[in-house]
Amino acid sequence: MAEREREPAGWQLEQSAPEAYERYLVPPMFAPWAxxxxxxxxxxxxxxxxxxGCGTGIVARRITDRPxxxxxxxxxDINEKMLEVAETAAAKSQLEIEWRRGDVTDLPFSDGAFDVVLCQQALQFVTDPSAAFREMRRVLGPGGRVAASVWRPLEYNSGYVELAEALERHVGDDAETMMRSPFPEWTGEDLGTLVRDAGFSESLRTIEIGSMRYPSVEEFVRREAASSPLSEPLGNIEPDVREALIEEVRNALEDYIDDEGIVFPMESHLLTAQR
Ligand SMILES: C[S@@+](CC[C@H](N)C(=O)[O-])C[C@H]1O[C@@H](n2cnc3c(N)ncnc32)[C@H](O)[C@@H]1O
Structure with a gap:
């Protein structure tokens, strides 16, 4: 890792959050999980x-591109800005994908319009996940398949536990809540129940374990800030607060710091089911 990459890049969160998400979170995190x-x-x-809940479209792009x-x-996706980044990225790679704005709890498609529905790390942001599963089943034809992933609770994603706690102390409750929101308190059994209640016949749940790496603790905090709704609360904090925040995360995650930056485990539920 070049020394230059380990230098703090400051808090110029100049890109839009969807652009930062595509640049900082998709290659090391969402692409391998896709x-x-x-x-x-x-x-x-x-x-x-x-x-x-395609976001900037990494799952759709990888499927289109697969041998x-x-x-x-x-x-x-419900978020127009995420879709704009998705469209640009797909066009760059000359991939033919249709992008639609919509809500997973009220899908703008007819019954049986698809053979496969995929959903990576979006159900935890949906207000009515039961309705989401019912809709995903409705748009599947006979023999249709669904696959969905949702992060396990925060305690299984240690880097984010420490970041959430430091955010609470140095920035406030709202920032902490935002950091916790991708990691719902769902067990695998909760997901299995949602799927069965929606009418899916067979399902398989697995716990998947991976890791996430950042070139430094500063970049961990800065990239997370830039790529999410945290860009607002964190964009304008004072330098001394920022330093205290980074220092606390660095101390808490000392055991995960190596010569290439910081790395920590990440765990997700993965669920597949048949219509
Ligand atoms: C963490 S991102 C995951 C994006 C993408 N699946 C990926 O793997 O990079 C969560 C996405 O879910 C979308 N989302 C949240 N609620 C939604 C809803 N009710 N309907 C459709 N998309 C939704 C958000 O706009 C966001 O793009």
Whole structure:
């Protein structure tokens, strides 16, 4: 790792959060997890695939690009700005994907319009996840398959435990709540119940363990700030508060610091089911 990359980059959170998400979080985190989701799913050549809560579209892009290919791919998200970044990234790689704005609890598609529905790390942000699963089943045809991933609770994602606690002390409750929101208190059994109650017949749950690496503690905090709704509360904090925040995270995560920066384990539920 070049020394230059380890230098704090300051708090110029100049990009939009979706651009920062695509630049900082997708390559080291969401792209490798997208591969796991795709590997856990059976595809056939003519499958019509829907990626719900697609964000900047990494799952949709990886499926479209996979050897063997699939029939058609649609990415749907509630956030227009995420979709704009998705569209630009797909166009750059000349991938044919349809991007739609919509809510997973009220999908703008007819019954049975897809063969596969995928959802990576979005259900925890949905106000009614039961309705989301019902809708995902409704738009699947006979033999349809769903695969979804949701981070395990915060205590299984140690880097973010320490960041959330430091944010609470140095920035406030809202910043802490935002940092906790991707990690719901759901057990695998909770997810299994949601899927069964939605009418899916067979399901399989696995616990997946990976890791996340940042070039430094400063970059861990800064990139998380830039790539999420935290860009607002963290964009304007005083330098001394920022330093105290980073110092606290550095001390708490001392055991995960190595010559290449900082690395820590991340755990996710992965669920697959048949219509
Ligand atoms: C952490 S991002 C994950 C994005 C993408 N699946 C990925 O792996 O990079 C969560 C996404 O869920 C979207 N989202 C949240 N609630 C939604 C809803 N009700 N319907 C559709 N998308 C939603 C957000 O806009 C955001 O893009």
């Amino acid at each position: 591969e796991r989701l795709i590997d856990a799913t059976d595809f056939e050549r003519d499958d019509r695939v829907l990626d719900v 063997g290919g699939v029939g058609t791919v649609v990415g749907l």
